Amino acid sequence: MSTKLVIKQAEKAKLAIMVGGKKRIFNKVKNLFSTMGKATYVGKTGSGQVAKLANQAIVGITIGAVSEALILSKAAGANPRAVRNAIKTGFAGSPILENHGKRILENNFKPGGKCSTQLKDMENIIETARDSNIHLPISDKVKKLYAQIVKQGKSNLDHSALYLLLKRFKKY
Secondary structure (H helix, E strand, O other): HHHHHEEEEEEEEEEEEEEEEOOOHHHHHHHOOOOOEEEEEEEEHHHHHHHHHHHHHHHHHHHHHHHHOOOOOHHOOHHHHHHHHHHHOOOOOHHHHHHHHHHHHHOOOOOOOOOHHEEEEEEHHHHHHOOOOOOOHHHHHHHHHHHHHHHHHOOOOOOHHHHHHHOOOOOO
């Protein structure tokens, strides 16, 4: 998320604030966070960063899913705009389908969250997984896709520009 967007969200008290540390200290200061958004205590020191990484795993992976859904729609002869409208109020509906799906359909990749930032987050996700002795194959694949788009010189585009990479893949 860009700094401008974070500030706008904070001004509207719409930030998701993930806090790690000592719970008794969090309880003393949690009302301070309410002016910027909803604060949730997620565990010991460092847990806030892990929650942020979990959020970014969902964002990065879901942007890929939305991209593929729109690519599939078009390739199979459906109207991608109509498909997005049909599914956005259903179980697959999400702010990512709403916002990034719209960006993709409008071919608007002006940065909100940059590809380079999403790549950094995906790298941190994989590093944290490795440190935790687990493998996250979907996150690892998405990290590699973001590395490709950054290598292609699109690091400053919005992270929904992952669509541009995915739509270029050839048939099986």
